[in-house]
Amino acid sequence: MNVDLLWMLVIFALTVIFIMWRPFGINESIPTSIAACIILLLGIVPLSDILNIFEIVSGASITILSTIVMSIVLESIGFFRWAATNLSAKANGSGIKLFWYINLLCFLMTLFFNNDGSILITTPIIIRTLSLLQLKPHQKIPYLISGALVATAASAPIGVSNLANLIALKIVGLDLNSYAAMMFVPSMLGVGCITISLFYLFKRDISIKVSTIRGRETAFSGYTSGKLAHPLLPKRDKEEPIDWKMFRLCIGIVIAIRISFFVLAPWGIPTEWPAIVGAILLIIIRWYKRKMGVMDVLKKSPWHILLFAFSMYVIIYGLHNVGMTTLIINLFGDSVGKDPLYAIFIMGILLTVLSNICNNLPSIMIGTLAIKEMGLDLQTMQVAYLGNVIGSDIGSLLLPMGTLATLLWIHTLRQYNISMNWGKYLRVTLFVVPASLILSLFGLYVWTTYFIF
DSSP states (O other): OOOHHHHHHHHHHHHHHHHHHOGGOTTTTHHHHHHHHHHHHHSSSSSSGGHHHHHHHHHHHHHHHHHHHHOOOOOOTTTHHHHHHHHHHHHBBBBBHHHHHHHHHHHHHHHHSOOOHHHHHHHHHHHHHHHTTTOOOOHHHHHHHHHHHHHEEETTGGGGHHHHHHHHHHHHHHOOOHHHHHHHHHHHHHHHHHHHHHHHHHHHHHHHHOOOOOOOIIIIIHHHOOOOTTTTSHHHHHHHHOOHHHHHHHHHHHHHHHHHHHHGGGOOOTTHHHHHHHHHHOOOHHHHOOOOOOOOHHHHHOOOHHHHHHHHHHHHHHHHHTTTHHHHHHHHHHHHHHOHHHHHHHHHHHHHHHHHOOHHHHHHHHHHHHHTTOOOOOHHHHHHHHHHHHHHHHHHGGGGGHHHHHHHHHHHHHTTOOOOHHHHHHHHHHHHHHHHHHHHHHHHHHHHIIIII
């Protein structure tokens, strides 16, 4: 066996293990950074590629980071409290209504931010809501796991909702508008299938009466006046009334920035520029209205995402240089090139397997690099890549290690002393994910063959 290949397999395996294990609570960027340094020192990835790698990952990383900064500002002006209280009020005592509202919230959060940011935002909101409604620990699980799966799968419909999708778009020559035109409908079939399957799986558990919070005063007037609107609300809500003019202005800016990604795409304006503008605007507005500085943003922002993305891509380049993509090309290249249906299903299922073994971020990058070198025509290359995305965004949900978002979700649950083991997780995902994956892949073939191309 080639020595470089052996080194890369060992480095990659150890990196994935440490990302999933996170001993002593270490950040995921630490094992990837150590691995990247070793790969560079061994010469598997030459130093001449460093600038090229940084150019590929920097824009996508800054976009994701900026949207997370915007979410931090929204949290500080009362968005989490507003969302939790409104979810509780709108449920109106119905566990079934609460289920649908929670899943809608998680879906929209991913569309407006990103899958990792959505998990970090919605999980505390859901826990807060369920506690507000006095649900018992076992009654919380259906809502928490449904929200997590929907939030993660919802990164497929638009390319800007996922770090890996954003990075890989450049490689296959797709812009955000083209991606959404080809991908939104097929991936929504998968997201819808997941949500409906979860509803029928948990129907008995969620057909319960929950505590009722009545009236719009609970959701609005109580915060406006600064008075405690419900005895279950934490005391700090009474002390921090929401400035509704600022609240609506900030929400409007977030929506406008999201729309601008697609409006500006035809002019070749990178997504990071409007994302940065949006983050700065929210920080300035908050400072002007509340005289709050940027220390909370500096402390809470996951700056390590830049290092994580860069280091992971060095690892991917290393696997590419020692022949991993060549192996995929040799095994699947001829079959993928035969027909778009073959391309979609082969790459979708391959990425499902790879993602659940070694996480979807490196997997989609390896798959995309392999597709780029298969000598495919543009149409086949693009649908094969979109099959990649479905496998890495929906198929990857089978196991907790499949996505960074799922790992973050489990880590967040542990912080709130909520038990979630692999057995509980697999009993759900084995029921809902395979059918949703197949439906999305087939939908992609029908949609792109008969409606797009």
